Amino acid sequence: MSFDPKTDEIKTICESLIGCKINIGYTINLKSGENLSGEINNCNIIGDCMEDIIYPLIKKYIPTFEKGPKQASPDFYNSNIWEWELKCFSNTPCFDISNFNSYISQLEDNLEKKMYKTQYLIFKYNLNDGVITITNFKLCKVWQLINYTGKHPISLQCKKGMWYNIRPCSFNDINTNKTPIMFVKKICESIDKTPNKMEDKQKTIDIIYNQFYKLQFSNVIKSLNTLNKRLV
Numbered sequence: 547m548s549f550d551p552k553t554d555e556i557k558t559i560c561e562s563l564i565g566c567k568i569n570i571g572y573t574i575n576l577k578s579g580e581n582l583s584g585e586i587n588n589c590n591i592i593g594d595c596m597e598d599i600i601y602p603l604i605k606k607y608i609p610t611f612e613k614g615p616k617q618a619s620p621d622f623y624n625s626n627i628w629e630w631e632l633k634c635f636s637n638t639p640c641f642d643i644s645n646f647n648s649y650i651s652q653l654e655d656n657l658e659k660k661m662y663k664t665q666y667l668i669f670k671y672n673l674n675d676g677v678i679t680i681t682n683f684k685l686c687k688v689w690q691l692i693n694y695t696g697k698h699p700i701s702l703q704c705k706k707g708m709w710y711n712i713r714p715c716s717f718n719d720i721n722t723n724k725t726p727i728m729f730v731k732k733i734c735e736s737i738d739k740t741p742n743k744m745e746d747k748q749k750t751i752d753i754i755y756n757q758f759y760k761l762q763f764s765n766v767i768k769s770l771n772t773l774n775k776r777l778v
Contacts (some may be wrong), residue, residue: 549687550628550665552608557685559604560667568678570595585676592678593634593641596669597621600632619644620664629664633714636671642711643691646702647742649712653733654750657757661726666691670717682717689729690721699735709740730758 550556570591573583597613601622604611614620620629633641643649652660668691670682693701693715703711714720734751737744744750 549662550624550630552611552624552628553665553685555608556604556611556624556630556667559607560600560669560683560685563603563669563680564683566680568595568599568680569676570678571676587673587676589636589673592671592673593632596634597632600667627663629659630667631664632667632669634669634671635717636673639668639714639717641714642703643688643714644712646709646712646736646740647744650733650737650744650750654753657754658761661688661729661758662761664688668714668717668720684717684720686720687726689726690724691715692724692729692732693719694724694728694732699732699739702736707741709736709742726758730754 570586571583572586573581575581601611601613604622608624610625612623612626614622614629619631621632622630624630633639633643635641644652649660664687666686666688668684668686669680672679672681691714692712698709701713701715702709703713734754737747737751737754740747
């Protein structure tokens with residue numbers, strides 16, 4: 547299955563930020579003519595600020611890289627095909643990947659887009675005295691970002707007995723021994739076991755599996771055609 551051809555370049559750009567220090571400040575122009583400025587020491591806004599920092603940096607080297615819709619997914623597009631999500635955390639990853647029911651609906655509508663045409667930029671940082679220090683970075687696909695060994699089939703947040711948001715695994719567990727088929731199986735298991743109201747669970751499971759295996763079959767055919775061309 548193909549991914550954004552600019553993946554390696556985007557990864558290199560983001561890795562170059564490890565060790566960088568970022569100051570987020572403000573300036574107020576008072577009616578008296580006086581200017582006041584200072585630093586912002588609020589971790590709740592770092593994700594939004596990082597979007598504005600990362601975008602022009604990547605755009606400088608990849609002109610086809612664009613911002614996504616405000617307050618909606620994805621954070622960025624490349625060539626209007628490939629989707630990129632930006633996630634930031636300090637200490638332990640506890641950001642939301644997506645609302646559970648919403649994500650299942652998106653997989654049902656277009657598995658290829660959510661599984662293969664979407665990738666995640668994960669930044670780890672420290673915040674001290676208004677200074678953000680980027681301490682680590684990983685680029686991954688969604689199946690590499692989820693934990694499959696907890697209480698539930700996938701890592702998630704529960705609220706009042708309902709499955710609310712899909713959550714990530716630990717930073718060190720990203721990219722370790724995880725596969726697309728593992729993701730699909732665990733997603734379908736979670737659909738079967740969720741206490742959330744869903745219109746037709748088995749129909750949703752069948753649609754997701756059918757899309758996945760059609761994509762796998764198509765990929766095999768493409769590989770065989772490529773091999774045949776080389777042999778001719």
